[in-house]
Amino acid sequence: MSVWAVLAAAGSGERLGGKRPKAFVRLGDQPLLAESLSRLDASAWIEAIVVVAPPGWEEPAILLAEELGCGKVSACVTGGPTRADSVRLGLAEVPPGVAVVLVHDAARPLLEDSVVGRVVAALGEGWDGAVPALPVSDTVKRVDGERVVETLPRDQLRVVQTPQAFVADVLRGALTGSDWTDCSAAVEAAGGRVKIVEGDPRLLKITDEADLERVAAILNS
Ligand code: CTP
Ligand code: MG
Secondary structure (H helix, E strand, O other): OOEEEEEEOOOOOOOOOOOHHHHHOEEOOHHHHHHHHHHHHHHHOEEEEEEEOOOOOOHHHHHHHHHHOOOOOOEEEOOOOOHHHHHHHHHHOOOOOOHHHEEEEOOOOOHHHHHHHHHHHHHHOOEEEEEEEEEEEOOOOEEEEEEEEEEEEEHHHHHHHHHOEEEHHHHHHOOOOOOOOOOHHHHHHHHEEEEEOOOOOOOOOOOOOHHHHHHHHHHHO
């Protein structure tokens, strides 16, 4: 089964508030992008990688891939205004014969190959897509302004992460129109069957400065 990765790295990182786009802020002595890129490149599951870079950062992204010796990077494209746009633009570089696409956020640097293995394996079982998920430990309420409307049954809730894997044609067909918050939402809305597999608590998403410090601490431990 041929699997290509689309690495979404085109966000501006407004909430992080640095001078550079989030994918290029420092994590240790490398840009954040280096961590997920080199891990995807090292994965035996992945055949090729499309990097989606922020406007004006295509060249630094290509240079970084060369520096890291990431020979699987087949294209680097400019992202769009929303994440869904960026994924669509990346997906356009994936050749028609490729069966499975794995979409990963550069904002989640601590990617273990076991997670890649789990989402890809689910596609081998005939699912349209697979997402890593974690149980919810807090009680979650639905609210309307200041007022609590209801308490949601926690055992039916999951928080999901990337990498998310999909049958390439299913994702292509689903990712039109709206600005989906994740690719799975688009595939679900199009009627696709998406499986949840075990996520990884260390696969944190870097949103703000505190997240960056947390991930740096895990890397140094
Ligand atoms: N992303 C992207 N293209 C966009 C927006 C986001 O490729 N137009 C990517 C980001 O680079 C990131 C992932 O999608 O790897 C998740 O997005 P998020 O964490 O929201 O990152 P940013 O959009 O960069 O951050 P912010 O929302 O704070 O600006
Ligand atoms: Mg964003």
